[in-house]
Amino acid sequence: MTDDLGAGRRSDTATLAQARDDARGRADTAVEAMPYLPPATSPHVPADVDPASLVWAETVAxxxxxxMTVARGTRIRLEDLTGDACAHVVLHSALNPAERLNVADTQKIPWQAYLGTGHPLLSGDGRVLATVVADAAGGHHDAFCGVTTLAGNVARYGAGAAHTATAAGRELLLLAAAKQGLTARDVPPxxxxxxxxxxxADGALDWTGGGGAGATVDLVAEMPLTILIANAVHPLDPAEAYRAGPLRVHAWAAAASSPxxxxxxxxxxRTRxxxxxxxxxLARGIR
Amino acid sequence: MTVTWATHEADYFDRSEPLVAGVVVDDHEIAPREGWSLVVRAGRVLTLVDVGGNQSGDCLIYDAADRDVRYSVQATLAAQRNAYLVDGAVLRDQEGHPLMTIVGNEVDRQDTIGGACSKESNTLRYGHHTLFHHACRENFLLEGARHGLGPRDLVSNINWFMNVPVEPDGTLGIVDGMSGPGRRVALRAERDVLVVLSNCPQVNNPCNDFNPTPLRVVVTDPAVAA
Incomplete structure (x- = not known):
């Protein structure tokens, strides 16, 4: 047995039995950022949601x-717990990942650049991937600037790799995409x-800040949907220090949009x- | 309603000349409604001429050596902190690195937030009777396929000579252009780039003045005297 106890060591781990006991002894630890399984056991179920309807519950660091890939009609609520979260979202059709979020169409088709309640998140194929069905963040959203980059964060914060405390949003989106079998080609704006x-008026992009602690936004999946979320600093965030607070996700079985x-x-x-x-x-037999 | 599908020749056309001096290494006229693509070597300058005036040239840019590296409207706009492209604008890839730089521009501002037209989005914007109108996304797919690119490689693009204002309440859309016959924009390649262009076929909004006309592409090498 070694006397070199690591800073994080809690017990002897020299034998397999000890190591197994040590590993299993860690399992019940509760931290701020973690998934809740089964989702109905989330300690933070929204007051207006039946816990039994939950399909996904998680706090993202x-x-x-x-x-996650979710069914048509799933309602996804994102919550900015501390006012310091920024949820960068990419959507793909789970039926065909080549059909994905098209930010230009999302702004152009509704003749509206700013996201808010009722805004459709459109694919490049003339269809709605998801709808913003509720906005309790005061419209503090952005479709112009995208995510921070590795080089940009290295220059600004000293590091930007995914494992660092100042990770670039793009590095995180690329990892989320990879877990879904997707590559850099599949990460659009x-x-x-x-x-x-x-x-x-002169085109300048002006920062308006966030919606504050507890701000939420709800999306409804209008088709089987894969959602990638990077919770990372916004590219125009003026704060000197890297800003990214925890992001909470609850999703539950609800209904796709209807007339x-x-x-x-x-x-x-939008109707079309x-x-x-x-x-x-309808043609695919999906209701 | 009478639809003008294209005008290939007219007395007001102005084919102009390259905006940056140097030996001409490529000179091509893109017919109305057609796509075109070419590799522009680092240091060379692509001049795009709006021959008939107010003709949108939809444009995607890729690193010629690695097509996974491509134009990013968001990296470009976030870096310059402005929604419009003007003289000196640096067109960046997804990692924020320069692909091309605007080194000459004869239009007040160029658009990169309006995206490309597609048959499918036409049904949303103008009704289902426009589904069979040719569109930029068709040109991007056809030209892209020549280089191994597909729908996963199409991203938000640049629209040379198109005008998309954003009003204070967020209203945005395509309005009458600010260009004219013979107006130009010049792009210097910061590395070897693949440029994919669609001479926009749209006839349902003012992006082409409701009349698609030719675009001229001239590539010069400033390092070699003409």
Missing amino acids: GPGYTH SVSFFKGVRVA ADPWWGATPE AYLNTDQYL
């Missing part, structure tokens, strides 16, 4: 990333929730986007 940017929802008929362009989506799924 800042910086950190997560990813993203949208950012909880940190806002507005365009001035009863106000955003379905909010503009003729939902019609295209519904017909595409």
Whole structure:
């Protein structure tokens, strides 16, 4: 037995039996950033959600990333616990990953650059991947700036690799993509929730900050969907120190958008986007 | 409604000349509605001429040696902290590294937030009767396929000579252009790049003045006298 007890060592681990006991003794540790399994046992179930309907419950570290494939009609709530989170999101159709978030169409089709309640997140194929169905973050979102980069974070914070405390959003998105069998080709421009940017008359991109602690945004999956989320500093964040607080995710079985929802008929362009989506799924036998 | 699909020749056309001096290494006219692609070697300058005026040239840029490295509107805009492209703008890849630089520009501002038209998005924007109108995404897919690129390689693009203002409430869209016959933009390659262009076929909005016209592409090498 060695006397060299590592700083994190809690017990003897010289034998397999000891090492196994040590490993198993770690399992019940509760920390801030972790998934909750089964999801119904989440200690943070939103008040308006039936715990039995939950399909995903997790707190994502800042910086950190997560990813999930969810069914059509899944409602995904993101919460900025401390006011310091920034959720960079990329969406792919789970039916065909070549169909994915198209930020230009997401802004152009609704004639609206800023994300808010009712905004459709469109693919490049004339369909709705997901809809922003609730925004309790005061519209502090951004579709212009994307994620921070490795080189950018090395220059600004001294490091940007995924394992560092100042990880670049792109490094995290690439890992999330890899876990879904996707590569750099599959990581297009993203949208950012909880940190806002507005365009001035001369085109300048002005930082508007965040929605504060407890801000939430809800997305509904309009088709079987793979969501990649990087929780990392926003590229225009003016704070000297790297900013990324924990991000909470709860997702539950709900309903895809229907003509009863106000955003379905909010503009003729959106109505046709939902019609295209519904017909595409109808033909595949997906309700 | 009468639809003008394209005008191939007119007395107001101005084919102009390269914006940056040097030996001409490539000179091609992209017919209305067509796609085109070419590799521009590092240091050379691509001049795009708006021959008929207010003709959108939809453009994607890839590192010629590694097509996974491609133009990123978001890295470009975040770095310059401005939504519009003007003279001196650096066009960056997803990691923030320069692909090309605008070294000459005769239009107030160039667009990179409007994206490309597609048959599918036409159905959203103008109704299902436009599904069979040719579109930039078709040109990108066809030209891209010649280089091994597919739909996973298409990202938000640049629209040379197109005008997409953003109003204070976030309203954005394509309005009448600010270009004219013979106006130019010049792009210097910061490394060997593959440039994929679509001479926009759109006839349902003002991006082509409702009349697609030719674009001229001239590549010069400033290191070699003409």
